[in-house]
Amino acid sequence: MSTRKLTITCVMLMTVLVGLAGADDDNAKKKKAGKKRAQQAEAVFDKIKSLAGDWVATKGEHKGQVALNVRVIAGGSAVVETEFPGSPQEMITVYHLNGNNVMLNHYCMLGNQPRMKVKQGDTEDTLVFEFAGATNLSSENDAHIHEGKMKFVDQDTIHSTWVMFKDNKAQEEHTFEMARKK
Numbered sequence: 001m002s003t004r005k006l007t008i009t010c011v012m013l014m015t016v017l018v019g020l021a022g023a024d025d026d027n028a029k030k031k032k033a034g035k036k037r038a039q040q041a042e043a044v045f046d047k048i049k050s051l052a053g054d055w056v057a058t059k060g061e062h063k064g065q066v067a068l069n070v071r072v073i074a075g076g077s078a079v080v081e082t083e084f085p086g087s088p089q090e091m092i093t094v095y096h097l098n099g100n101n102v103m104l105n106h107y108c109m110l111g112n113q114p115r116m117k118v119k120q121g122d123t124e125d126t127l128v129f130e131f132a133g134a135t136n137l138s139s140e141n142d143a144h145i146h147e148g149k150m151k152f153v154d155q156d157t158i159h160s161t162w163v164m165f166k167d168n169k170a171q172e173e174h175t176f177e178m179a180r181k182k
Helices: 003-048
Strands: 055-057 066-073 078-083 091-098 101-107 113-120 126-135 146-152 157-166 169-180
Touching: 003 055, 003 091, 003 101, 003 113, 003 126, 003 169, 113 146
Parallel strands: none
Antiparallel strands: 055 066, 055 169, 066 078, 078 091, 091 101, 101 113, 113 126, 126 146, 146 157, 157 169
16 A cells, blocks of 8 residues: 555544544533433422422412312322312313423313423522423414413422413413412
8 A cells, every 4th residue: 555545544544533532522421411401300300299288378369278289199200280179270280201301281271281391490499381382272372371480488388470371472470379288
């Protein structure tokens, strides 16, 4: 083999090896980032699981009444939240992991079922809920709960705000303050 061919072959081989090393580095970075997202999702889901129990409204028309009943079900893989249990406004929200995300499905008294992706808010004690679609919603112009925020004030106090959209914009905000029933 001539020196020129040998040099070209060595350069090509080095280029391939450097490319493979870079690909391995990218794969390792992606794997590490995925593991971190999974750990963050688990931490958020554990925070939601910590809500298990009955919660009493501390303000508003339901003051003093059980406003939420939260249960961890399905071997710890889902959390069912019943809002205003036993009332005509009773609704269900189910939280669960979906890969590296925490999701919720809300079975609303409006007759639709918004899905939301849950993420950590601006503080460790705040969760933000982002609209990710809905069933039984003919258009995003129909009234539906579109976003929310939950603040864990302490282990026995939460504040949540849910925003209803209609005609593709915010229309009403529903704020709840609740204390764990002892």
